[in-house]
Amino acid sequence: MNILIIGGAGYIGSHVAREFLDRGHSVRVFDNLSSGLRLNLFPEAEFIHGDILDYTGLSRASAGGFDAVVHLAAFKAVGESMIKPEKYSVNNINGTINILNAAVEGGIKNIIFSSSAAVFGRPEYLPLDETHPTNPESYYGFTKLEIERFLGWYDKLLGIRFAALRYFNAAGYDVKGRIKGLESNPTNLIPVIMEAASGMRKEVEVFGNDYDTPDGTGVRDYVHVSDLAIAHAMALDYTSKNDKSITVNLGSETGISVLEIVEAARRITGKPIPATIVGRRAGDPGKLTATSKKARELLNWTAKYSDLDTLIKTSWDVYKNQQ
Numbered sequence: 001m002n003i004l005i006i007g008g009a010g011y012i013g014s015h016v017a018r019e020f021l022d023r024g025h026s027v028r029v030f031d032n033l034s035s036g037l038r039l040n041l042f043p044e045a046e047f048i049h050g051d052i053l054d055y056t057g058l059s060r061a062s063a064g065g066f067d068a069v070v071h072l073a074a075f076k077a078v079g080e081s082m083i084k085p086e087k088y089s090v091n092n093i094n095g096t097i098n099i100l101n102a103a104v105e106g107g108i109k110n111i112i113f114s115s116s117a118a119v120f121g122r123p124e125y126l127p128l129d130e131t132h133p134t135n136p137e138s139y140y141g142f143t144k145l146e147i148e149r150f151l152g153w154y155d156k157l158l159g160i161r162f163a164a165l166r167y168f169n170a171a172g173y174d175v176k177g178r179i180k181g182l183e184s185n186p187t188n189l190i191p192v193i194m195e196a197a198s199g200m201r202k203e204v205e206v207f208g209n210d211y212d213t214p215d216g217t218g219v220r221d222y223v224h225v226s227d228l229a230i231a232h233a234m235a236l237d238y239t240s241k242n243d244k245s246i247t248v249n250l251g252s253e254t255g256i257s258v259l260e261i262v263e264a265a266r267r268i269t270g271k272p273i274p275a276t277i278v279g280r281r282a283g284d285p286g287k288l289t290a291t292s293k294k295a296r297e298l299l300n301w302t303a304k305y306s307d308l309d310t311l312i313k314t315s316w317d318v319y320k321n322q323q
């Protein structure tokens with residue numbers, strides 16, 4: 001199939017591009033390189049340097065008979081979205097409307113969208129399933145939920161089929177070592193730990209150790225980026241073969257605490273990785289875990305690489321060269 005990957009030079013997008021190329025699809029990457037990297041591009045994929053806010057350029061890039069668009073382009077810093085919501089409105093919401101309209105104009109029938117566990121907000125029960133109420137606690141999460149709603153309307157009115165993939169905490173690097181681009185100013189825990197291990201930062205801050213969890217630190221569901229990439233290909237199989245849209249959680253279904261990750265990283269890297277306990281961050285629940293039963297049953301997807309050691313080892317393979 002012909003696939004347009006928007007945001008395909010980014011951390012997750014580059015893994016998704018690699019997966020589609022590995023499966024023999026033809027890929028065009030469209031990215032403004034605001035956080036994406038040329039290092040994340042592959043010679044087999046065509047690259048267009050463009051911005052989703054430039055409708056003319058986007059619609060030109062979307063023409064030419066694509067079967068699907070994978071939409072990963074967004075700003076994703078939860079904290080920043082609470083301080084500069086306008087920035088998130090423009091890039092995430094206006095940008096998505098442009099993508100949807102360019103897809104309609106270009107006759108693209110399938111859209112695979114990077115949604116997020118942030119659509120749920122404070123958990124009322126765990127593990128989170130797709131029917132859990134959606135009350136985002138951040139403006140970032142709100143943009144993802146609104147986009148899911150736009151997708152629903154474009155499905156109903158225009159026959160676009162979508163997969164909204166609600167990623168939990170993405171982590172790790174390509175299990176075959178083919179992707180090496182580091183995220184700049186990461187806020188996610190595992191890259192922060194890797195930066196501490198490789199000497200790029202002094203220490204890891206642990207936000208709270210008084211939660212109602214076994215060791216008091218926050219428990220999250222980490223899903224390997226190679227597992228996420230595979231899910232995109234399976235989701236496109238689903239929407240294109242069944243002519244149906246789908247919204248699914250993608251998580252490993254395992255909760256791992258901050259301290260467990262720090263300990264595992266110390267063991268695997270052999271580095272001391274100083275960690276300091278600081279106060280809780282506003283809005284952080286103690287525990288968040290997913291059930292991915294729906295993705296297992298409907299997409300035939302399971303998280304194969306999302307065990308703690310693979311998450312850390314594949315990350316360290318990339319970060320250790322930074323020392």
Ligand SMILES: NC(=O)c1ccc[n+]([C@@H]2O[C@H](COP(=O)([O-])OP(=O)(O)OC[C@H]3O[C@@H](n4cnc5c(N)ncnc54)[C@H](O)[C@@H]3O)[C@@H](O)[C@H]2O)c1
Pocket residue numbers: 006007008009010011012013030031032033034035036037050051052053071072073074075076091095114115116117166167168169170171183188
């Ligand atoms: N990393 C996670 O844990 C996580 C979790 C849930 C959802 N997501 C979502 O997954 C997607 C990818 O995340 P990521 O971690 O790879 O982030 P990333 O910042 O590495 O990737 C985003 C990509 O989109 C591009 N981009 C942004 N704005 C653009 C614009 N206006 N025009 C063209 N390109 C633009 C960036 O240059 C970058 O290559 C995002 O939509 C994010 O919200 C990520």
